[in-house]
Amino acid sequence: MPVLEVVGGPGRLSRESFAELWHFREVLWAFVVRQVKVRYKQAVVGIGWAIIQPVLAALVFALFLFRYSSVPSEGVPALLFTLAGMTGWTYFSSATALASESLVTNQALLRKIYFPREVLPLSGALAGVLDLLLALGVLVVVTFAYGIGPALSWVALPLPLLLLVVAAAAFGNGLSAINVYYRDVRYALPFVLQLGLFVSPIAYPLSVVPSSWRTIYAILNPVAAATDSLRRIVVHGHWPDFPVLLASIGWSLFLLLCSYAFFKRLERGFSDRV
Amino acid sequence: MTDAVVFENVSKRFRGGQAYRALRDDIVGALGRVVGLKRGSEQVVRALDDVSFSIPEGQSFALLGPNGAGKTTALKVASRITYPTSGRVRVRGRVGALIEVGTGMHPELTGRENVDLYGRILGLSRRDVRSRFDEIVEFADIGGALEQPVKQFSSGMQLRLGFALAAHLEPDVLLVDEAIAVGDAGFQYRCVERMRELVQEGRTLVFVSHNMSAIESLCERGVLLDHGRITADGPARDVVRDYLRQVEASLVEEDAARSVTGGGLAIVDVTLHDESGGRVEEAAPGRPLTVRLHFRASSPIDEPIFEVGLNDGRIGPFALASMLIDGQAPRSISGEGYVDCTFADLPLLPRVYELWGGVRHGAGFGDLVDWQRLRFFRVAGEVDGGGPAAVSHSLSNAPVRLPYRWGFGGGVSN
Secondary structure: OOEEEEEOOOOOOOHHHHHHHHHOHHHHHHHHHHHHHHHHHOOOOHHHHHHHHHHHHHHHHHHHHHHHOOOOOOOOOHHHHHHHHHHHHHHHHHHHHHHHHHHHHOHHHHOOOOOOOOHHHHHHHHHOHHHHHHHHHHHHHHHHHOOOOOOHHHHHOHHHHHHHHHHHHHHHHHHHHHHHHEOHHHHHHHHHHHHHHHHOOOOOOHHHOOHHHHHHHHHHOHHHHHHHHHHHHHHOOOOOOHHHHHHHHHHHHHHHHHHHHHHHHHHOOHHHHO | OOEEEEEEEEEEEEEOOOOOEOHHHHHHHHHHHHHOOOOOOOOEEEEEEEEEEEEEOOOEEEEEOOOOOOHHHHHHHHOOOOOOOEEEEEEEOOEEEEOOOOOOOOOOOEHHHHHHHHHHHOOOOHHHHHHHHHHHHHHHOOHHHHHOEHHHOOHHHHHHHHHHHHHHOOOOEEEEOHHHHHOOHHHHHHHHHHHHHHHHOOOEEEEEOOOHHHHHHHOOEEEEEEOOEEEEEEEHHHHHHHHHHHHHHHHHHHOOOOOEEOOOEEEEEEEEEOOOOOEEOEEOOOOOEEEEEEEEEEEEEEOOEEEEEEEOOOOOOOEEEEHHHHOOOOOEEEEEEEEEEEEOOOOEOOOEEEEEEEEEOOOOOOEEEEEEEEEEEEEOOOOOOOOOOHHHHHHHOOOEOOOOOOOOOOOOOO
8 A cells, every 4th residue: 555755844846756747647647738728629710720820920020120131041041030930939929928826726626635746847848739839830821932841850849849849847947836925926927038038049040150159059948959050951941950949958957957956846835845 | 453644732823913024024033032132922823722632533532622622624734735733643544525615616617527627636547436436426516617717606606515525535534524515405405315325335434514414424533622622521422411511601691690770660570480489590301480570660660461481592482471461461560579470390301491581561561670691590400302303302302301202004014
């Protein structure tokens, strides 16, 4: 018979945390499915939002930036260039926001039932994946429309997608825990994300960054590495810059681990403080 | 014998004050400390204060105590909804918990999805959950609402589903709080029956309730909590008796020495006397009791009509001595004196009663002293009887003792 220990004091990340998360995988899945359903059931345009958001933003950027300024677009049509950028960014920003609100939104649940709490932010990060795939579908359609065909390099697509999910989970996890204690997160996050849009190569190419900084910048900013890889793969039909991409995935996994440990430390206070 | 639930030096403190902090408050606080300003005294509430006890497997166990004693917190700690500040709790096996209405349920999920979710959280396989599904739905009696989100359920339906989930998914330890008191009588009966069944199957029950009869008849052992500390631990019946005594004592104490005044007349004291006239603090059951009302009249009053009533806590007196009925009002009173009212052979069960009184004006029956509670008094003695709820039932039900016996006719096996 399993023995459950409830010990006082701050929690910590251990091997049991992972075993427990695995044990609760179906609960995690139930929350993911639930969030996806709720999001589209309550919206009139429904699943269309997954497409409208990145497309409109990409159109605006394409119009203003490339018509009226001299930002280079790597020699591809401006709309295609910005759409490739917005595909990843839309997922990252909305998944991070959803995950960081997840504990506060589900506070009734925190006070009524036990489950490892990281299930909530993780499900927030995962629930956006469907949107990401839909937006990617649109990107592919637009790419075809410009007469650019598929290339062998497309088999590398899962890597930048994985990078985006890991990065969103890392940020969402940590922010959701802080949000329980400081609701300032709710107000600061949209602002910070807005800045993020401009410090990431969404509306400009990575080559704009000075070459001496480029590699380290692309590794440390996972959105930069993911966006650049997405562009290379889909728009140019090239292989991504594997060393940078893999290094950035490694860095994001490290961030995820840190934010998970941070989360576990605070977890025990959630139901009292939320 | 192995223990199902063990509390080891468990403390739980809550910080009072605001529910959540803004960053600004912490920055101000930190600056204050640096500069040496005194921090505002933070209110710390000790919900549990170094609590230790263990519950052997298969025991039915009750937590008793006044509101705010820490009973619910103890259950929440045992079900990992909240964590202790220090100490350690060990629970063996699956825990089913019904702590508040809606415990264990996701408001956005449908009834059916919640059954699955809860089963998964308890670690049951999908097949196990399916096999219990009909039983749960039948017990919860939610029929057609099964496919609706739980937030659209009435609180009664949520409660029924919550209990059905906690009590039917094979819990090794079942934690039940007050919650069932919200349900209608039929549902409460079924809950108690289900808990009894689980106890007979050898499951462990931890029961929190203000319903002393339910505790007495359902639980073997009880622990009394007060301000987060254990003040009694023993057979449930004894702890129930202790607790009720304690409640009575605090009632009597709170009531000490009050005098009531009306228009020109004051009842300055109410004393009790036995048949020999000696002053007593407790009445002896089955013996005469004299209630003496000491009055002070500022001017002579003609034909004051005294009334004395006995009350057991429910509305209205169950016994009344009134000069309005017997017509024995004195011609007049003045200055200081007393009026005696003697009840012959008090046929009351041992517990605390309220003594009410009032004085009316002879002409027109206007109130000189309003009808009100004058004091508490105890009828001494111990409850005897071997029934399943002898203590709590006799302390909360009909107060008058009439001699009676049971007889049986055909169709009764005895």
